Amino acid sequence: MAKKHGDTSEETTGHEWDGIAELNKPLPKWWLYTFYACIIWAIGYWILYPAWPLVSGYTKGYLGYSQRERVAEDLAQAKAAQATYRDKIASSDLKAIEADPQLLSFALAGGAAAFGDNCAPCHGRGAQGAFGYPNLRDDVWLWGGSLDAIHQTIQHGIRSGDPEMRNTQMPAFGKLGMLKPEQVNDVAEYVLSLSGNADDQAAAGRGATIFAANCSPCHGKDGKGNQALGAPNLTDELWLYGGDKATVIETITNSRGGVMPAWTGRLDPATIKELAIYVHSLGGGQ
């Protein structure tokens, strides 16, 4: 007969430590059977689904289920669901897309995603730019900030090798010996004077003539630049490579010229349009 506990007269498990006995509170049998059923379920699961890691690969399971394939299917489905909008974007011109609120919000969302994937490495995640890579949120555009100009730049790139690329080259005035170092210094001083930052007015005065002879064909007589040539405005407060004198001297000596790839061929036309609309919406669009 099983042991009983004195105070409760309940059956004990027979375990006793220092006079403390363990009452037998039996688990219902169906709970035990549920546990066995779970084990059998697990075995069925191993057979039907991917389960065990092997040295290279894993057991695939009888049903051939694969999360990776599922994701690919889902992505294809999502793409198909987007198709109506994307077809519309591909066939509409940019102004028409901007005028249609539904297309616009679709294009902005798609453009933001494409920007993060393709443009952010140089221009920054927030399109805020970096040294040598233009900030796309401000109101300064080397090649034009209209929707069409931005679209053109993204399609064909800058100095990219594309037949229709944006392409000009500033001469390396100092390096090629076109200007002597003191001339470079003078013209740098003049360039700084255009935005009211010159220290040496005499040098700036001497630089004016050098500027008129060498720089004005591209940057303009008044230094306000020329978007057709990608020549920056030298009179404003923003500098792509820095506006201190040493940097300006380095720019004149060695020249500058950023490169941006042509995205035609890498991205489909609808995505490029979405990107143009997105960049145009960042605050600087003209």
Next chain:
Amino acid sequence: MAMAEVQERPSAPVGRRNGNRAPMNTAPSVTASDTPAAGGEKTSLYAGRTKVYPKEAHGTFRTIKWIVMAVTLGIYYFVPWIRWDRGPYLPDQAVLIDFPSRRFYFFFLEIWPQEFYYVTGLLVLAALGLFLVTSIAGRVWCGYTCPQTVWTDLMIAVERFWQGDRNARLRLDKHPWAGETLWKKGATHLTWLLIAIATGGAWVFYFADAPTLAHQFLTFQAPTVAYLFVGLFAASTYVLGGIAREQVCIYMCPWPRIQGAMFDRDSLLISYRAWRGEPRGPHKTGQSWDGRGDCVDCRQCVAVCPTGIDIRNGPQLECIQCALCIDACDEIMIKVERPTGLIAYDTVRNLEVGDKAAEPVKIVRPRVILYAAAIAVVSAIMLVALMLRPDLDVSVLHDRNPLYVKLSDGGVRNGFTIKLLNKLYTPRAYKVSVEGLPGAKLDMIGHEDAVVPVPPDNLQSVTVYVTLDKAGVKALTQTATEFEFVITDVASGATLEHDATFQGPLR
């Protein structure tokens, strides 16, 4: 050693004999279930199920339970069919959990996902209500309104309808599934299944327009997930309510374990008044009642118990306090012409003193006051939050990358994402403007004149740029300047202000 002690205590005190369901007319401590392995010390750690055959009770509490069952099942099955007009743009179902558009509709209330704290508040209230009721009158929830109890009660009623009462069912179970047993049991299980399917069916109507879904469901055009959930809930109802029954309360539910902390000596619990009932024993008509208790040991309280326990053993984990033993005992007491209430709602304090000084029950106690106060506070907070809820919600998100953009003329621009939530059931339009930032210019992408149309019961997100020219930037005194966005309802002219900051370069 332990053995010897048992022998010395032939009748253990009433109240501590869990799990002992064998007849108790012999020495209560030594019963058949206690002797599995004679001589050997091995005892099984697993217990087979002792099937319970609850007998039908008649009386006050049984009537209350029928009414509660009708009301709760009625609410469950019919609420999705109540209509509630919300205008042409929104669903007209009074109670609807709309997952695709992420809304919870409850009559006049509509809860957006970010307002889910209302549901949290409701859950807090439900928990506190449970604590309050439990500290006053024990497991009222378990005994009357818990879905497990209600559906089990329904399933037992069905079983009784087809197979007869306790004795008939006991007899049926002695026969194999053939002939009478087969059709009676078959009919029972079939009815259970139908009830289970109806239960699962009602559940899905809370998540979609009920008439539409009902039509789709019957024409086999409903979404697969609807069939899946009907199947899932039908299976749980059938298994838990029809088959598992008291096993759910005893082995699965955590509440019996928690409730011990909610009772005190003044809680009204269903109790056997041992001071009146003992010593118990059979009684013949005409015999004297002197020197003996009122309990005639008829075991009717055990026969009606849905969890198969003996209430005379005192408070037990298995007891869901459904009060059916009160009805059963009262019926017998009337027959033997003794006062009713041998089993009744009573407090531990009263049980201890017996009939000598039955004090009035103290319902208002610190614990009860505390729970009631907590309920009042939470309700008040929820009510105030609900009444102050605006029908236009605005959130302003400052661009973080970059914080500001320098412009060629020395000006500075800040970007914001403004979200406008229109909680009304009609389309509205809002004009966004800037206040408190002299010289500020506002541009909005995609909307002319900064007027934003917002669809009914929806959200519109817009990108806004605020620009200060060089003079404006020079006038700033700090890197983060506070200003306000003013949102004007174009139709009504009502305005709402929202704080924002203008970020500028360090100076």
